[in-house]
Amino acid sequence: MTRHHPDSLTLMEYSAGNLSEPHALCIRLHLDKCPHCRSRVDTLDSLGAVMMEEQPKVSVSESMFDSILSRIDSEPASEPVQPAPPRMSALQKLLGENLNELPWKRQLGDVSVLDISEKFPGQSEQVVLQKLAAGGKAPAHTHRGNETTIVLQGAFADQNGVFNQWDFVVLNEQDEHKPVAVGCEDCITLSVLSAPVKLTGRFTRLLNPFIR
């Protein structure tokens, strides 16, 4: 179980560029709002730079440099890239401006879900948005494999604490919980699932959006 912030090993996999796209998205969304973890990743990026420097070198030819020069010369001169302000975040590109207006599928009770796996072609994980209505309760459940979650809107609480917007949490089969949406907003989370969720409560099959 990892709570509120990604652990250093996960950040290292991120810095090395080894995470799948949905997992990288969860980390990136968190980093954008967490200077503490951003600083940890900066340090890990420096570790990457030092590792690259410590490896053997493979010679590069002058002719390669010439072709690089001819490429930069063939491009429209002095129009250097500027980050187009205001830049759309990855989240907006994927899901648009308003998370509340997505084509949510209402499940039993207070839970709605939306499977967005198809937005990550070629990735094997299931990527799911979940919405817990303000004040609503989700049924008790455990998780099979690892489930990485980031809170996109609102907040939820379980027996281990409160999770606010941009908090990061990884749950696995040992973590049975019964989340409740706290605050006056619906709580929306994005989860990357390596295996389906397993419900432990009474409504098991009916409620479980992830049993296929």
Place this chain on the structure above:
Amino acid sequence: MTTLDPKPAKPEGRKDPWSQLLDKVGKHQDREAYHALFEHFGPQIKYYAMANGLASHAEELVQEVFVSIWRRSCLYDWRKAAASTWIFTIARNQRIDMLRKMQRSSAEMLVETEDLWQIPGDNEDEPVTSLHRLMSERRIRESLSHLPEEQVTVIAKVYMENKSHQMVADELNIPLGTVKSRVRLALNKLKVILQDQNV
């Protein structure tokens, strides 16, 4: 949080030579400086491509990285990242980008690689903490030489061969827990683990 060294930013705040060169490329499109960067980092990036399975595209990757360095150099801020760190992240992103493009059509790419993997300094809101960053690179370089071989090997496989911790465990035929503890020990010594929770 033990991130910042309280000492004043005197000598460490200065630019290292590569950062000075990159700064010249960004500010003045200085081609001599650009060439010097190519001579220093080109061979590293070529090795990087070969180590992570892109051998037949190694030269292509070096070219993509350098074209990207040229284009983005105006955004480079030495106070936010040392040149080598900045260039490492560009090489990493170009590698990811190359693999993504091989695997799917561009129409399928809803988010760009940069939306997922950030280049340090791109975010203008980011505070400038040059002292910490420049020092951390120097500190890492120094402490790396004191690490046991087995820890360095694991980190090298993660960063250079782009193997997950699980893949490293499989390859070395050791349990995943052993790989993770080697990484943790190393990160502890490198003081990369700043404030892990639940570990």
